[in-house]
Amino acid sequence: MLTPSSPATKWSDTRSYRIVLIASVIISVCAIVSSAIGIFIKHVHADLMAARITEYPAYFTILQRVAFIIKPLGYQMTGSYWAQLLGDRLMFLDYFPMLIVLLHVIGVVCFAVKKNAGVRLLRFAYSTWFIFRGFVLIEFLMYQAVLPIKLEYMTIPREPWPYLLLIVLVDVMWIGITAWLLSAMQGFMHIRLEGEGEAATFVPANRWRRFAHMQVDGWLMILIFLGFISTFLWIIREPRSQHINLRAMQFFLYLFMFVVQFLYYIIMESIWGLTPGKCLTGSVVRDDNGHKASVGKLMSRTLSRFIPFDNFSFFGWRGWHDRVSDTWVCREELVEDKT
DSSP: OOOOOSOOOOOOOHHHHHHHHHHHHHHHHHHHHHHHHHHHHHHHHHHHHHTTOOSOOHHHHHHHHHHHHHOSOOOOSTTSHHHHHHGGGGGGGGGHHHHHHHHHHHHHHHHHHSTTTTHHHHHHHHHHHHHHHHHHHHHHHHHHHHOOEEOSSOEEOOOOHHHHHHHHHHHHHHHHHHHHHHHHGGGGEEEOEESSGGGOEEOBOOHHHHHHHHHHHHHHHHHHHHHHHHHHHHHHOTTSGGGOOHHHHHHHHHHHHHHHHHHHHHHHHHHTSOOHHHHHHTEEEEETTSSOOOHHHHHHHHHHTTSTTGGGGGGSSSOHHHHHHTEEEEEEEEOOOOO
16 A cells, blocks of 8 residues: 655745746737637638638748747648548637637746646646657657658648747747746645554555546547547548558557557656656656656566456546556645745
């Protein structure tokens, strides 16, 4: 059974709080401004297309570059292959980044009013931005690797090297910023204990918390998967569509599903012991001694998720991927502010 092996982390001083707050306010401003620019660009683009104007004004490109640089989450579904197939039914997914921005702004306000409030929302936003930026960068590089592509009606060129380098640097910048903030906020939470002294034990997350963060993580992985598959389908599309091997295509779809889920969990849990869903529910992965689980245990834990019906196993006493890897999902609570 879980037993505490080290004292809970305490707030070091008010400096860490102020740094996180200032950085979060700046990021909120960037996110709001980039969202406003994105909405404006979308309307301008629609008007230009309606007027059959294909030569965009100079300010249009400048605004696109500015929005891209200051936008924490580079995600858009309307240009995807899925959106082309299903039409307007996927348009609502373009509002996903704005939802994360809204939750982040609410988290910043709560965090500013009371130090311990808003931590879950901020960690959720930063963990989501971190993992999505990473996958979007991989998707972009994968797409650029196969360019140029000659279609029947046009040729899609590879991006020029200066712009390609800019995209990579911006993605790496946002990945680094969100990773730093997530690490800085680790000290704001500690594992909840039950009992006192040597008899104290860690409190496992109950099944409803686990169901909640499983749903959140599941939907986030679906969005990431749609982005990857959109790129894949675009690459193999016409004029090669008549030569597609359906069995091979099915194999690659399953392979992408495996890769996305594996990387999603192993990256987040090996660095911080959590995922975006766990940030919302206040949960963290630990080993039997309450320490950060080793990479080997997390590999075993992640691979065990592919056991059929594993998702239903946590409705029992302990989930299968917990028992196989000797890990626990523990409750977290906010550290009391002693400053």
